[in-house]
Amino acid sequence: MGRKVTLATCALNQWALDFDGNLDRILKSIEIAKSKGATYRLGPELEICGYGCSDHFYESDTQLHCFQVLEELLTSPVTQDIICDVGMPVMHRNVRYNCRVLFLNKHVEDYFLPRMIQQVTGQETVPFGDAVLSTKDTCVASEMCEELWAPNSPHINMGLDGVEIFTNSSGSHHELRKAYVRVDLVKSATAKSGGIYLLANQKGCDGDRLYYDGCALIAINGDIVAQGAQFSLEDVEVLTATLDLEDVRSFRAESSSRSILASQSETYYRVKVDFALSAPCDLFLPSYEPIQWRYHTPEEEISLGPACWLWDYLRRSGQAGFLLPLSGGIDSSATACIVFSMCRQVCFAIQNGNQQVLAYVRRIVGEPDFIPQSPRELCGRIFTTCYMASENSSLDTFNRAKDLAEQIGSYHLNVNIDTAVKAVMGIFSIVTGKWPKFRVNGGTSRENLALQNVQARVRMVLAYLFAQLSHWAKGKSGGLLVLGSANVDECLRGYLTKYDCSSADINPIGGISKTDLRSFIQYCIENFNLSVLRSILSAPPTAELEPLADGQILQTDEADMGMTYAELSMYGKLRKISKCGPYSMFCKLIHTWREAYSPAQVAAKVKYFFRMYSVNRHKMTTVTPAYHAENYSPDDNRFDLRPFLYNTSWSWQFRYIDQKLGITIFIILALAFIEKPSSLTLTSDLRYRSDPWDPPCGVTESIEIVCLLIFAADVSVKCNASLGSPSMSFYHVWDATFCQKQGTYFLMNLLTAVIYNQFRGYLLISIQTSILRRRLGIRTAFEVLCCEKQLDSEINNHMEGVSPHLVMRVLDQVQMKSYYKKIITQKVQEFGDCLISSCQFQKLFDELDKDKIKQHPAMPEYQNACLRKLQFIFSHRYFNLFGNAVALINVICISAALVIFADKALSKTDDYFLWVINCFFILFYLLEMILKIFSLGIKGYLASRSNVFDGLLTITLLALLLTMFFTYLIHPKWGSDVPGLVSLLELIRMVNLLIVFRFLRIIPHIQLMGLVASTLLDIVKNLRAFAGILVVVYYVFAVVGIILFQGAITPPSNTSVVLNSSAEEDTVNYTAVCGTYEQLAYWPNNFDDFANFIHKWDKSHHCPVTEQQEAAMCPMTVQLMFREQIKEPTEEELLVRLHQHPHLHLPH
Known part of the structure; x- marks a missing residue:
């Protein structure tokens, strides 16, 4: 009896319910296995019907056709003299099972075979259940795909029961970095107790979002001896290995603990087979040696996996190619690179003699003799890219899309969608009578979002139109598959428009994160020689749906989303992989992000993510079928079965986070103890x-x-x-x-x-963190400058100091407060040409630590208990609140008075009521100031800038009030005709307006208004330069206008004179057409003051003293400056104008 066995496992590109194709591929794999001398052949899970049959598994037709295929296998001469292990659904006692059918295997209880099988085998029943196959020379057992990943896998007890060969028929789909886990599980399955392990897997796209990546393998005693391809265009791949069974027995004999466990393990039912896997004479048959597994990098997986998936989808869909809306951004460019990678693999397979791939290419392009010479040529035949520009698109993205299309060789189109967008908005405007505006043009957020969505959805409609008719327009047959380009992070956040370009036929990057896509783009730069990708990689991601500013892009994806792509990836992994809700995610991230964010900031970020996730979850119900690559995919078709209608407030969860947030901050503070x-x-x-x-x-x-x-x-x-x-x-x-x-x-x-x-x-x-970081940063800066000095002087030994000139050069580029920089610069200059040591360098920046917290002066101490009580009351913050409430009432009174007297001239108003109110409020402010000084002391009062402002305002108002009282109240003719009274009242009104600023001080203390207030303050700070520009532009415009239009434009006759002469009348006694320069008093309002200034300035520099005095007394207008060009009206013209006056009835 021999001791060496040759075993075969395979990876088949099966297609769900394609029974003819599946049968052919099974027979071909058996034939290849026999040709390599194998006596046992293992196939993938459910290989007869296809692993992706999904709910077709429960149909009786599926079981019927599987038995029909099994009949063909049993009758085929190819299956003779080899143990065949195939997968199919079987119903037993009205229960459907995912079974392994071994020809002559598994006997636990009888299973009645269908008649068609009885006629072939001559058996009525066969064993059915969980058993092991015992041959003349060894023992074989099977476990299903998922059992390998289970905590208590069957191979453990099977190995203790004497099983030497384990088979696993798998249907394991591809995920990025998943191969590491799969290989480690197979190695660990035999590393502790020995054995031979065969793993078979399906490969390719069998009609779903998944891509099965093959990766068949054979292992012995924890070592890999045979590795199958993870990505290839071959439909059938058979992997064989010749192994020595004595190696397994020797490995197990070394472990005494295994012997003890084996005596206590359960016994499996054995089906004895009169068949040997080994040959009698195998002495000279070489055994396979362990190999090192070659893993693909994630960038290579993205390049190969989605590309093979696209190829299977294209050849099985019957379409003639792909169409991609190419925006010039990272996502669409990555999709284009995947299509280009597919063309590279197709060309490589054809060069290696794969006639099946060549036949598919010829059918797709519609040319029976076509042979692609390069990936660019094939790309130009089957791939169409389209840049859909709008008025919001930039020239940069246009050029990037065009250059990328040129480098990969795609057929490129440039389409402008503005006409279609305006047509859609025109229909809306006709119906509603309104035209929405972008936010930058004064529109609301809803208007802004609607205008962006219209552009995105118009692009989707045009994409399908060109996909259906672009080949027809070129005189070719067939249509194109529309490709989407939304990544997994954007789907998780919902940062996409429903039924926009994310709505396509398929999406090769829909399961890939933005971080991995950026790495893939870098991989394409280095391996595909696509140089244009460098500019695409460096450009900020943007949707280009909002107006540009001077041709530059303002809108960016991360700003719109309110979070970075790195943060999104972290949210996705915690939500899906770690099964974290809002609270659990908060608990994890306060530690993960402790160096970057405070607990309160982490809580705000977690809340914002879950709010946006729940608001946009409904978009996953219509998302384009996408290649599954990340294990945190939000696709609700299979991988993320969650509701799409949430309570977006998450009130209970967020409230619990807020409770724990307070405890977290307390614990952090308690660390100081x-x-x-x-x-x-x-x-x-x-x-x-x-x-x-x-x-x-x-x-x-x-x-x-x-x-x-x-x-x-x-x-x-x-x-x-x-x-x-x-x-x-x-x-x-x-x-x-x-x-x-x-x-x-x-x-x-x-x-x-x-x-x-x-x-x-x-x-x-805090002080601790900032000082620690500053110390480390200063030390690092010293080391860097030492290295810089060492390179400049070309000295190999380490320098123990830095040059003051080098420090000065660096300080010129450092941003810090001017008084800090001045002191540090002075200290550096004191060193002259001497080197600065590390200790001296540290002490240079001690000035940064000399900030001191301003201490409030101590309040005066009163011996009397009553005074102390009053001091407590008037120094309490409630007293400040009361003062602010009175200021609010004052503001309301001032506003009401301004509204009441708005339509009256100042000389016609009755200011007695306003004067009485002013007296009351001024006296209150004076009393408030005195009481605060009493309670805080003069130093304590002046220590607060708010108190200083209130005190100066009170003193100013009091001085104005007393001036008016002593000057005019005792006057016998009190009234508006008293000289100077009007001006004084105007001054009091103006000072009263400053009360508003006192009231505005409370706004930052209101939680909802704090952000608004800080934003307004920042705007005011930035408006100083803008205001100066406006003033300069105004006067430059005036001077240029006088120079350019002198003698060219005739100003209205004597308009300014008439206005000046009748300034104190209620109405102006002249007529003008509504909307004209005359009626709007354009010339006097805009140019008279400036013209008068220019006239006086010119006279004062070129005229005698007497003329200077005369010029100073004579106001100048624009009409007087252009006196020579003004045509005086005749007496007849004046009479005609008088007769035409609507308020004068003169006899003719």
Whole structure:
């Protein structure tokens, strides 16, 4: 009896319910296995009907046709003299099973065979169930695909029962980096107790989103001896290996513990077969040696897997190629590169003599004699790309799309969709009478989103139109498959438009993350020589659906999403792989992101993600079938079965996060009590940490007693026990902690924790963290500058210092506060030409640590109890709130008065009521200022900028009020005709408006308005330069207008003179056509003041003194400057105008 066996496993490109094709491929694999000397052939799971049959598994027709195929296999001479292991569904006792059918195998209970099988085998029943096959020379057992991944796999007990050969018929689909896990599981299956393991797997696309990546293998005693291809265009691949059974027996004999376990294991029913897997004379038959598994990188997997999937889909769909809307971004470019990779593999297979692939290519292109000479030529025949531009598209993306299409050889189209978009919006405008606007043009968010969606959906309609008719337009037959290009992260976030270009026939990158796609693009640059991908990789991802600014792109994907692609990938893995809800994700991310975000920021990010995920989940119900690659895919067809209608508020979950967030911050703050000495009270740099100060005897003990009393009272109240009980726990705390002179540190940490409690969510920029990072950064900078100096001087030994000139050069490019930079620069200059050592370099930046927190001056101390009570009341924050409430009432009164007197001239208004209100509020502000000074003291009052502003405002209003009172109130003719009264009232009104700023100070303290207020302040800061530009542009425009249009434009006759002469009348006694320059007083309002200035300036520099004085007294207008060009009206013209006046009835 021999000892060496030759076994065969295979990877077949089966197609669901393609019984003819599946039978041919099974027979071909058996024939190849026999030709290589194999006596056992293992096939994939459900290979007869195809693993992707899904719910067809439950149909009686599927079982019927499987038995018909089994009949063909049994009658075929190819299956003789070899044990065949095939997979198919079988019904037993009204239960359908996913079975392995071994010719002459498995006998536990009788199974009645169908009549067609009885006629072939001459048997009525066969064994059915879980058994092992015992041959003359060894023992074989089967386990199904998923059982390999189970915690208690059957091969464990089977091995203890003496099984030497394990077979696994798998239907394992491809995922990025999954091969590592699969190979490790097979190796570990035999590494501990020995044995031979055969893994068969399906390959290719069998009609679903999945791609089965083959990867058949054979292992012995934990070593791989044969590896099948993971990606190929071959429909049938057979893998064989000749192995020595004595190697298994020797490996098991070394383990005594296995012998003990084997005596206690369950016994499997054995089906004895009068057949031997080994040959009698196998002495000179060589055995296979272990090999090193060659893994593909993730970039190679993306290049090969989706490309093979596209090829199977194309050849089996009967279409003539692909069409891709190519935007010039990373996603669509990655899809184009995958199609190009498919063409490379097809050409490689044809060059290696694969006639089946060549036949499919000729059928697809419609030319019976076609042989592609290069991937670019094939790409031009079967691949069409289309750049669909709009008014929001940039020239950069247009050029990138065109250059990529040219490099891969695709048939490229340029289409402008503006006409179609405007037609759609025109229909909407006709029906509703409104035309939406983009946000940058003043539109709302809903308008902005609708306008973006229209563009995206028009592109989808045009894509299908060109896919159906582009070949017809060229005189060819057939249609094209539309490819989508939305990645898995965008699907998870819902950052896509329903029924836009993401709606396609298939999507080769829909299961791949943005991070992996970027790596794949880099791989294509290096391996496909596609140089244009460099600019695509460096460009920020953008949808280009919003208007451009000076031809530049403002819209970016990450800004629109509110999160980065790296964060999205993390969310997806935690949600799907780690099965995290909102709270669990928050708990994990506060540790993962502790260096980047505070707990409050993490909570906000988690809430925002789940809110956006739940709002957009419905888009997954219509998402394009996509190649499955990532294990956190949100595709709800199979991999992520979740609802698409959520309660988007997540009220219970978010509320629980908020509760735990407060506890988290408390724990972080409590860490300050553990450190000794605390880095919050002493410098964190050990080299400069001095010895703790030891206060005189008595001070420390007093502080300890105070802290102890507070602590004891707190514990006593909580324990509901009397004070002073010797059994209380705080006595132990006293003995262990306070008696060791640590009361000082305890109190300092307590005060620090209270201060830091005001900065929830900003703990990462605490003194400890910032100083630590700064110290490390300074040290790193010193080492880098040393290396730079070493390279410049070409000295091999390490320099112990840096040049001051080099430091000065770096400081010129560093952004820091000017007074810091000035002091550091002065210190650097003091070194002259001497090198700066590491210690000296560190001390240069000690100035950055000298920020001091401004301490509020101590409040005055009053002996009288009543005064102390009043001091407490007027220094309380509620008193400030009351003052702000009064300011709000003042603002309302001012606004009401302005509205009431808006249509009246200032000289015609009755300001007595407003004057009385002003008196009341000014007196209140004065009283408030006095009371605050009383409670805070003059230094404490001036320490607050808000108090200084309020005090100056009160003094100004009081001064104006007293000036008006003493000047005009005693005047016998009080009224608006009193000289100067109108101007004074205007001044009081203007100062009153400053009260608004006092009220606005409370807005940042309102949680919902804090963001708005900070944004407005930033806008005001940035408007200073803009305002200066406006002033310059205004006057430049005026000067240029006077120069260019002098004598060319005749201004309206005497308009300014008429307006100036009648300024104090309620109405102007002249007529003009509505909307003209005359009626709008365009010239006097815009140019008279400037013209008067120019006239005076010119006179003062070129005229005698007398003329200067005369010019100063004479106001100048634009009409007077162009006096020579003004034609004076005749007397007849004046009479005609008077008779035409609507308010004058003159006799003719």
